[in-house]
Amino acid sequence: MLEEKNDNLLAADGNVENNSVDGTTTTAKVLEPGEPSDFPAEDNVVTPSSEETVSETNNQTAIDAIATTNAEESEDETLKERHDIPMRDYDALSLEDLVEELKALVSSEKAMSFKDHIEEIKKAFLAKYNHLLEEKKEEFLTENQDPNEEFQYHSPLKTNFDKYYSHFRDTKNTHFKSLQTNLKTNLENRLAIVEELKELINPQANIKDTLKHFNDLRERWKNAGSIPKDKYNHVWNNFHFHVENFYDYLHLDREARDLDFKHNLEQKQKIVARVEELVKEADINKAFRELQDLHRIWKEDIGPVSREHRDDIWNKFSDLTKQMHDKREVLFENQRGTELENLEKKKEIIAKIEILATEKVNAHAQWMAQIEKVEALRTAFFSAGKVPSEVNEETWASFKTAVRNFNSFKNSFYKDIKKDQNDNLSMKTALVAKAKELQESTDFAVATPIMKQIQEEWKQIGHVPRKHSDKIWQEFKNACNHYFDKLKEQKNEENGEEVEAFDNKKAYLETLREFQLTGDHKTDLDAIKLHIETWKGFGKVPFPRRHIEGKFNKILDALFEKLSLSKKDTDMIRFANRMDQLSESHDSRKLDSEKIFIMRKIDEVQNEIFQLENNIQFFTNTRNAKKENSIVLEVRKNIAIHKETLDVWKEKLKQLRNLKIE
Numbered sequence: 001m002l003e004e005k006n007d008n009l010l011a012a013d014g015n016v017e018n019n020s021v022d023g024t025t026t027t028a029k030v031l032e033p034g035e036p037s038d039f040p041a042e043d044n045v046v047t048p049s050s051e052e053t054v055s056e057t058n059n060q061t062a063i064d065a066i067a068t069t070n071a072e073e074s075e076d077e078t079l080k081e082r083h084d085i086p087m088r089d090y091d092a093l094s095l096e097d098l099v100e101e102l103k104a105l106v107s108s109e110k111a112m113s114f115k116d117h118i119e120e121i122k123k124a125f126l127a128k129y130n131h132l133l134e135e136k137k138e139e140f141l142t143e144n145q146d147p148n149e150e151f152q153y154h155s156p157l158k159t160n161f162d163k164y165y166s167h168f169r170d171t172k173n174t175h176f177k178s179l180q181t182n183l184k185t186n187l188e189n190r191l192a193i194v195e196e197l198k199e200l201i202n203p204q205a206n207i208k209d210t211l212k213h214f215n216d217l218r219e220r221w222k223n224a225g226s227i228p229k230d231k232y233n234h235v236w237n238n239f240h241f242h243v244e245n246f247y248d249y250l251h252l253d254r255e256a257r258d259l260d261f262k263h264n265l266e267q268k269q270k271i272v273a274r275v276e277e278l279v280k281e282a283d284i285n286k287a288f289r290e291l292q293d294l295h296r297i298w299k300e301d302i303g304p305v306s307r308e309h310r311d312d313i314w315n316k317f318s319d320l321t322k323q324m325h326d327k328r329e330v331l332f333e334n335q336r337g338t339e340l341e342n343l344e345k346k347k348e349i350i351a352k353i354e355i356l357a358t359e360k361v362n363a364h365a366q367w368m369a370q371i372e373k374v375e376a377l378r379t380a381f382f383s384a385g386k387v388p389s390e391v392n393e394e395t396w397a398s399f400k401t402a403v404r405n406f407n408s409f410k411n412s413f414y415k416d417i418k419k420d421q422n423d424n425l426s427m428k429t430a431l432v433a434k435a436k437e438l439q440e441s442t443d444f445a446v447a448t449p450i451m452k453q454i455q456e457e458w459k460q461i462g463h464v465p466r467k468h469s470d471k472i473w474q475e476f477k478n479a480c481n482h483y484f485d486k487l488k489e490q491k492n493e494e495n496g497e498e499v500e501a502f503d504n505k506k507a508y509l510e511t512l513r514e515f516q517l518t519g520d521h522k523t524d525l526d527a528i529k530l531h532i533e534t535w536k537g538f539g540k541v542p543f544p545r546r547h548i549e550g551k552f553n554k555i556l557d558a559l560f561e562k563l564s565l566s567k568k569d570t571d572m573i574r575f576a577n578r579m580d581q582l583s584e585s586h587d588s589r590k591l592d593s594e595k596i597f598i599m600r601k602i603d604e605v606q607n608e609i610f611q612l613e614n615n616i617q618f619f620t621n622t623r624n625a626k627k628e629n630s631i632v633l634e635v636r637k638n639i640a641i642h643k644e645t646l647d648v649w650k651e652k653l654k655q656l657r658n659l660k661i662e
Contacts, residue, residue, distance in 0.1 A: 059318040062325030066295045090124035092382045098125045106168040186225035197242040244304045261306040275320040342385040349381045350402045357406040425464040435479035501539040598653045605646045612639045
């Protein structure tokens with residue numbers, strides 16, 4: 001039979017003699033759990049059919065599920081509020097988020113209501129943190145070959161986690177210490193009430209006094225407090241057994257008893273009506289939690305009903321409970337289906353990581369790409385959702401093994417390049433020393449190219465061990481910045497002089513436009529040379545304003561044309577002026593380019609002369625040499641012109657080399 005019927009028999013203890021309503025004395029045998037009952041719920045005994053037995057068994061499964069939860073929550077009142085925060089998929093949260101979640105829960109006044117949540121957070125945090133610790137240790141062993149150096153890793157996240165969890169543990173210990181004391185006392189009080197209730201069934205007692213005593217016992221029972229969950233159902237069933245015996249076998253005032261039965265029936269009918277509404281509720285979890293509360297009210301707050309309604313009202317309630325339980329089981333099955341899908345996703349992710357742990361790559365950039373792939377897969381793993389609880393540990397272990405194998409494979413590569421990194425460290429240390437030697441130099445013309453070259457060399461050198469990377473880079477950057485800051489200050493000072501030189505040249509250019517030749521060749525040539533020297537004396541102009549040099553050269557070209565100098569002399573004066581300008585601007589690159597250009601021109605002219613001389617020899621050896629005399633003369637004339645040109649180029653090269661020497 002179902003719980004309401006069995007409440008009369010199954011969990012009670014002792015033998016009680018009772019007087020029935022009609023005065024017939026009957027002995028009620030109290031059965032131990034599992035013992036078959038020979039005491040009918042109705043006056044006529046009806047043997048249940050096999051279908052009824054199956055139905056009752058199914059209903060009892062649903063009721064037992066609620067009874068177990070209610071027993072647990074009855075033991076610890078704080079557990080009733082544990083549904084206020086849904087159990088999240090804590091495996092999907094990062095370490096930072098887990099710490100924040102723990103902080104929020106342990107800071108709540110209802111922290112004990114969420115102890116299951118807190119334990120799940122602890123489990124997820126420690127699993128991830130220990131995995132991180134393993135990775136850090138592997139990296140440490142890869143980078144440090146010194147056996148005397150011990151691995152150490154400190155995380156503020158772990159410190160905060162330990163602080164918050166320690167606070168919760170202290171709260172929990174205090175709570176349970178107090179709870180255990182109260183549970184023991186409350187259990188003793190309830191058992192004493194049951195014993196007093198047994199003694200109420202006494203034919204010689206005054207009905208009024210007995211009824212008053214009975215009501216006092218019920219009130220004491222309501223306020224007796226929580227008891228251990230493993231005693232909950234047994235003690236409650238025992239109490240209800242004797243309460244129903246009191247109603248059924250004690251000769252009470254029929255009118256008062258019937259009113260009480262009627263009131264209790266109305267209360268239970270309201271509960272049944274509410275459960276009928278809950279069966280249609282979309283939020284199954286919410287409805288089931290309310291159903292648990294209704295079962296608690298049914299059992300703890302509402303008394304028995306008359307025998308004629310007892311089975312009927314209980315069967316309705318238990319049938320509806322079974323329907324709700326079935327809906328919840330369907331929900332669980334759907335959730336399990338989702339969990340199985342999540343399991344397949346996680347297996348695929350693990351398989352991909354296992355493949356990456358076998359793909360050999362030979363460059364740092366390629367390894368960075370591999371690491372990014374693993375990080376993306378790691379994120380996908382944690383975001384994939386819950387898997388069935390029975391394979392959760394196995395799945396997590398497979399994931400950790402796959403990641404560990406990848407890290408070992410990666411670390412073996414970096415062990416191989418450790419020597420290269422140490423060599424790079426030596427080279428960069430040498431560059432730092434050079435940069436520090438030059439950082440105070442004021443010979444900017446010499447030091448600047450060297451500093452730039454040092455920077456280029458630094459870029460070409462590969463990675464250094466991570467523990468030295470930041471320090472050596474900071475030293476190098478500070479030395480370079482110090483030097484170039486000084487160079488910038490010096491250039492700022494020079495810029496003022498260059499602007500002044502431009503202003504002077506601009507004014508001088510206006511006076512030069514008015515210059516007139518006297519007609520005396522030597523006097524005019526000396527005057528032009530003096531203008532050139534004066535112009536040079538003004539100094540270098542800002543780079544964006546170097547167009548003024550072109551204007552000066554145009555005026556010189558016009559003066560040289562009027563002066564009727566030879567082409568060679570004019571060319572050499574112009575060349576000398578231009579080379580002086582390049583020299584003053586310290587433009588070594590253009591000077592070198594000019595030198596290469598002149599040397600190439602010398603080679604070209606020499607080759608041309610050699611070719612022309614070969615041609616003359618050819619013509620003079622022919623039978624008609626006299627007839628070709630005009631051609632020979634033309635070739636000789638060209639040779640003379642080329643030799644003159646060759647002399648000019650050689651003179652230019654000589655001047656350029658002298659300029660470089662100076």
